[in-house]
Amino acid sequence: MASPAGWYVDISGIMEKYGMMRIARHGNWKTTPKAWEWWHYEFKPDQPLSWSPPGGDKPPPFWGLSTTLWCSRIQTEKRRRWLGKPFRHRVRFGCQEKAMTSSMLKCLGWREKAIWLLMLTLMGGFDASAEVPPSPQAWRKDASILGPKGRVYGSGVAALGFLPDGQFVSAVADGGRLFAWSLRTRRQVSFTDYGYLHFVSAALSDNHRLAIARDLDGGNSIDIFDTRSGKMIHGLTCPADSNLRTVVMSRDGSRIAAIADEGPVWLGDGSRKTRMRGLSKPKGRWLSVALSADGARVAAAGEQGWIQLWDTRSGRLLRTLRGNKQDVQDLALSADGRLLLAGSKDATIRLWDTRNGKQVWGVAEEEGRFHSVTLSADGTRAVTSGSSGLRLWDIPKEHVLAQTPYHPGLVALSADALFIAASGNNALWLMDTRSGQRFRLPLDGYGDEIETLSISPDGGYIAAGSYSSSVRLWKAGQDVSEDLVSGRGQPPVAVGFSQDGQRLLSASRDGVVRLWNPREPASGRILVKLPAGPTVLATSPAGPFAVLSGSDGVLRLWNLEEEKEVRRYGEEGGAAYYPVVFSADGKRLFAAREEHGVDVWEVETGQQVKRLEPSGYEVTSFAASGEVVAAGTRDGHIQLWKAQTLEPLVRLSGHEYGIRTVSLSGDGKRVLSVGEDSTVRLWDAKTGAQQECKEFHISNDLPISAVFEPGGQSFLVGNNAGVIHRFVFEHSSLGGGGQVK
Numbered sequence: 001m002a003s004p005a006g007w008y009v010d011i012s013g014i015m016e017k018y019g020m021m022r023i024a025r026h027g028n029w030k031t032t033p034k035a036w037e038w039w040h041y042e043f044k045p046d047q048p049l050s051w052s053p054p055g056g057d058k059p060p061p062f063w064g065l066s067t068t069l070w071c072s073r074i075q076t077e078k079r080r081r082w083l084g085k086p087f088r089h090r091v092r093f094g095c096q097e098k099a100m101t102s103s104m105l106k107c108l109g110w111r112e113k114a115i116w117l118l119m120l121t122l123m124g125g126f127d128a129s130a131e132v133p134p135s136p137q138a139w140r141k142d143a144s145i146l147g148p149k150g151r152v153y154g155s156g157v158a159a160l161g162f163l164p165d166g167q168f169v170s171a172v173a174d175g176g177r178l179f180a181w182s183l184r185t186r187r188q189v190s191f192t193d194y195g196y197l198h199f200v201s202a203a204l205s206d207n208h209r210l211a212i213a214r215d216l217d218g219g220n221s222i223d224i225f226d227t228r229s230g231k232m233i234h235g236l237t238c239p240a241d242s243n244l245r246t247v248v249m250s251r252d253g254s255r256i257a258a259i260a261d262e263g264p265v266w267l268g269d270g271s272r273k274t275r276m277r278g279l280s281k282p283k284g285r286w287l288s289v290a291l292s293a294d295g296a297r298v299a300a301a302g303e304q305g306w307i308q309l310w311d312t313r314s315g316r317l318l319r320t321l322r323g324n325k326q327d328v329q330d331l332a333l334s335a336d337g338r339l340l341l342a343g344s345k346d347a348t349i350r351l352w353d354t355r356n357g358k359q360v361w362g363v364a365e366e367e368g369r370f371h372s373v374t375l376s377a378d379g380t381r382a383v384t385s386g387s388s389g390l391r392l393w394d395i396p397k398e399h400v401l402a403q404t405p406y407h408p409g410l411v412a413l414s415a416d417a418l419f420i421a422a423s424g425n426n427a428l429w430l431m432d433t434r435s436g437q438r439f440r441l442p443l444d445g446y447g448d449e450i451e452t453l454s455i456s457p458d459g460g461y462i463a464a465g466s467y468s469s470s471v472r473l474w475k476a477g478q479d480v481s482e483d484l485v486s487g488r489g490q491p492p493v494a495v496g497f498s499q500d501g502q503r504l505l506s507a508s509r510d511g512v513v514r515l516w517n518p519r520e521p522a523s524g525r526i527l528v529k530l531p532a533g534p535t536v537l538a539t540s541p542a543g544p545f546a547v548l549s550g551s552d553g554v555l556r557l558w559n560l561e562e563e564k565e566v567r568r569y570g571e572e573g574g575a576a577y578y579p580v581v582f583s584a585d586g587k588r589l590f591a592a593r594e595e596h597g598v599d600v601w602e603v604e605t606g607q608q609v610k611r612l613e614p615s616g617y618e619v620t621s622f623a624a625s626g627e628v629v630a631a632g633t634r635d636g637h638i639q640l641w642k643a644q645t646l647e648p649l650v651r652l653s654g655h656e657y658g659i660r661t662v663s664l665s666g667d668g669k670r671v672l673s674v675g676e677d678s679t680v681r682l683w684d685a686k687t688g689a690q691q692e693c694k695e696f697h698i699s700n701d702l703p704i705s706a707v708f709e710p711g712g713q714s715f716l717v718g719n720n721a722g723v724i725h726r727f728v729f730e731h732s733s734l735g736g737g738g739q740v741k
Helices: 007-017 033-038 062-073 077-083 097-107 110-122
Strands: 141-146 157-162 168-173 177-182 188-193 201-204 209-213 221-226 231-237 244-249 255-260 266-269 286-291 297-302 307-311 317-321 328-333 339-344 348-353 358-364 370-375 381-386 389-394 399-404 411-413 419-423 427-432 438-442 450-455 461-466 470-475 481-485 492-497 504-508 512-517 520-529 536-539 545-549 555-559 564-569 577-582 588-593 598-602 608-612 619-625 628-633 637-642 648-653 659-664 670-675 679-684 690-695 703-708 714-719 724-728
Touching: 157 201, 157 411, 157 419, 168 201, 168 419, 168 427, 177 427, 209 244, 221 255, 244 286, 255 286, 255 297, 297 328, 307 339, 339 370, 339 381, 348 370, 348 381, 370 411, 381 411, 389 419, 450 703, 450 714, 461 492, 461 504, 461 714, 470 492, 481 504, 481 512, 481 520, 492 536, 504 536, 536 577, 545 577, 545 588, 577 619, 588 619, 588 628, 628 659, 637 659, 637 670, 670 703, 679 703
Parallel strands: 201 244, 286 328, 328 370, 450 492, 619 659, 659 703
Antiparallel strands: 141 724, 157 168, 168 177, 177 188, 201 209, 209 221, 221 231, 244 255, 255 266, 286 297, 297 307, 307 317, 328 339, 339 348, 348 358, 370 381, 381 389, 389 399, 411 419, 419 427, 427 438, 450 461, 461 470, 470 481, 492 504, 504 512, 512 520, 536 545, 545 555, 555 564, 577 588, 588 598, 598 608, 619 628, 628 637, 637 648, 659 670, 670 679, 679 690, 703 714, 714 724
């Protein structure tokens, strides 16, 4: 019995999206029976469950496969509730949902059909009128591709950390690859590959330090790096007979603690001494270790649930805590070391006062275990991950502030307790504790995502800014680029051409704004240095002007011909503006502030006209064309206004997560959007109807940015591997479906 045609293509796409193995297209049940054990899994992000097939060559019950696929691809209220998202009931089997459904039902026996339909009914029902995405045959990439193919890393998370300024979150992935994202934009801001093929543990500090530990096979040492420069600044060695397993670092980077398969807790200096010293040996073996923020206290948990606390300066044992009936899986200390949180295999969480050894708070589950915990600096908030899911606790009030069924292996809490970072497969998950929304930050690519795209007004040049801190320039019709800036400084956040196409500008996160003549790439120079932070760049479509802004909350209008500042908008010291756009006639300026709406300014007079409120979430991207201004927001919506009257037009809804990029066609009739849900969507700007939706599942071809080309008959999409694809509209369907080939 052969599998239905087309099945392997769609299923392998789903598996690849969730980090699972690919199945051969032409396989069948008799020749690839082992493939089935990877096909049955529950819909839990990055937690695939293997399934053992029955004996012989007989495949598992067909309804099990179809029901699992249905659970994975149909979004029902029950399946979406934990995401904190509004209810959207629609069928999404992938690219071939109709053919797949038909093939499934034809191949089922009456008993399997009955069970399958019963499962659908119990889990939310099957809506025959549900929205179905268009066929993928309507989306074909043009042969024109710009940029080299990038490498892709499938990664697990070894360490997590927030910077104390509350602006960035970092993760150390397999291979010693360090990623950093902006909490504001949730976009990757840096990537460094430290080139460790094998390491056992890693730790991050608040002062830009990274510690990577290697076991006996790798040298049994700990290397410490400065993450800003990427250079190794210190190294620690352990005795030859100890096999390192876990390393932690104090928040100030002054102390390193490590445990091995056998032997004592090892302590090291974060900057000077190269040898580590051992504390008292346990009766069994150490399972977890934690340091206070200043490195003055270190705690370690051993087998049978006992915990010991030491003074790191003297090495004196301060206290032994007992109470857990089984092994303690994870520990966390408050900043001053006075409170200690322990998660155990006996399904309990205990908070201890280390001064008197008394338990001051605890949680007990009926079954399961807690395997990851973290504690806020003041000890009033705790994050626990276990069999019952991920939870944020208010310890004084003893209740849960936020939760999700997802239970990651590693968790971290930002200093203001507004974000939780959690490990995943090929991704870091970020949870907003205020709204309950979760965002996936991918760990693939090699730091060369196309973050920003711009096309000269005449279509003669294409410019791109990528995460590898480069600005690349292509001449129309050529696939070879000029590297204008390569690997120097911070990644560019924006690039733009002047109205006459004679100038190209870029702005990076360190506040540096550069200027080039596109026809003379070697002519580049620094135009101005702004206060570092969220840097804004927008060029006027109606004259030789550009608006620039740094982190000081001031918008600066520059005359590019005279290369000088001519006007300012906003007050210094206010919240930073990001992003900004000119109206199509260049007379008005739209500038967004995080959670402060959109300020509208008259360019000529500098007068603020109005403040718009597109949604309860901040604006992430602007576009303007014709009489329309569009704003993409953090909650996945796109709001359109009339540029002159500021009358709200339509609100576009469909993206599951935030908007990365929004673009308008030259006549303002079509809207192009890229979302964090890895989809590119085409909209009718007048009616708000979605005309096309393309889902991307291949990990090295996820869309990041997009822009319409002049004339509006084609557009470019930049992906996470440094590649730009061109899509071209079919003229026969522009008035209706807006098909792309």
